[in-house]
Amino acid sequence: MSASRILVVDDEPQIQRFLKPALTAAGFDTVEALTGAEALKAVATQAPDLVILDLGLPDMDGKDIIANLRGWSDVPIIILSARDRESEKIAALDLGADDYVEKPFGIGELTARIRTALRHRGRTDSVPGPIRADGLLIDPVKRIVSRDDQALHLTPKEYDLLTLLARHAGRVVTHRTLLTSVWGPAHADDLHYLRVFVGQLRQKIERNPTEPHIVRTEPGVGYRFVSDQDYCIIP
Known part of the structure; x- marks a missing residue:
């Protein structure tokens, strides 16, 4: 190669x-x-x-x-x-x-x-396979999210937010991109709204929501989903 x-x-x-x-x-x-x-x-x-x-x-x-x-x-x-x-x-x-x-x-x-x-x-241009991160499994085809083989119940918006971040695993996704993609252009500046949903999502997917390992904050910019294969990029 x-x-x-x-x-x-x-x-x-x-x-x-x-x-x-x-x-x-x-x-x-x-x-x-x-x-x-x-x-x-x-x-x-x-x-x-x-x-x-x-x-x-x-x-x-x-x-x-x-x-x-x-x-x-x-x-x-x-x-x-x-x-x-x-x-x-x-x-x-x-x-x-x-x-x-x-x-x-x-x-x-x-x-x-x-x-x-x-x-x-090219990940976003193809049907993604299952994504794993610290015991979390996201299967976009089956629309299933589980942790340690236990199904998690996410609201539709929580699911959309999680899968959007997961499709861009390892990359920073800005606040504006997340808000406009999940909630629409009218919510492009609703940063508090996004923070509330990220907090709710972390309560469900993180082992310790106060020290998140999967959905990382990029201060002032956005969030980054860190999958198992991307974990090395952030200590």
């Missing part, structure tokens, strides 16, 4: 010098781009399996690149940026980025998130 090709879009020479050997050692091929224009051309001509994208580029904002790519490509995108404002994360994720890693970063965490994004590529 050929190595996955990773496009690194960053105009900082030290980042490029660090990432290329690190990603090669992790088993990936790398392609470099220093500008947004180079990045768009590379995605079109070199067909990378995943894009690592800095938001601060010399010719355009990284969010504009995400918006452009999502018009014609489903390539996974991981933001790697020093911008730590919640609004930047939310905007990038809502535009279609798959994950967000802040600089400075650990290569172990980054490669784990890369593997997660590659593993789940």
Whole structure:
């Protein structure tokens, strides 16, 4: 099997010098781009399996690149940026980025998130199989949710919320995406509403709802479902 090709879009020479050997050692091929224009051309001509994208580029904002790519490509995108404002994360994720890693970063965490994004590529376009997480079993085909072989009784909204998160296992799903997908556009800003439902859901699916292992909070941004195979991405 050929190595996955990773496009690194960053105009900082030290980042490029660090990432290329690190990603090669992790088993990936790398392609470099220093500008947004180079990045768009590379995605079109070199067909990378995943894009690592800095938001601060010399010719355009990284969010504009995400918006452009999502018009014609489903390539996974991981933001790697020093911008730590919640609004930047939310905007990038809502535009279609798959994950967000802040600089400075650990290569172990980054490669784990890369593997997660590659593993789940295309999951939302196919009928998902059973998903397991810390004794929880979600079978979207049979519409069954159980813990340790005991059926759980979820309300329709709780079930929709859980399965939406599970279909994007390992990825951050923003508050707005969850609210608009489960409750509709009229509830896009009802953050308290979402928190109440997540709390109710955790009471049913988590072993210890006060220390959740399955539905993790990404402060100010959204939530992340961590399945058994994705557990390594978050300590």
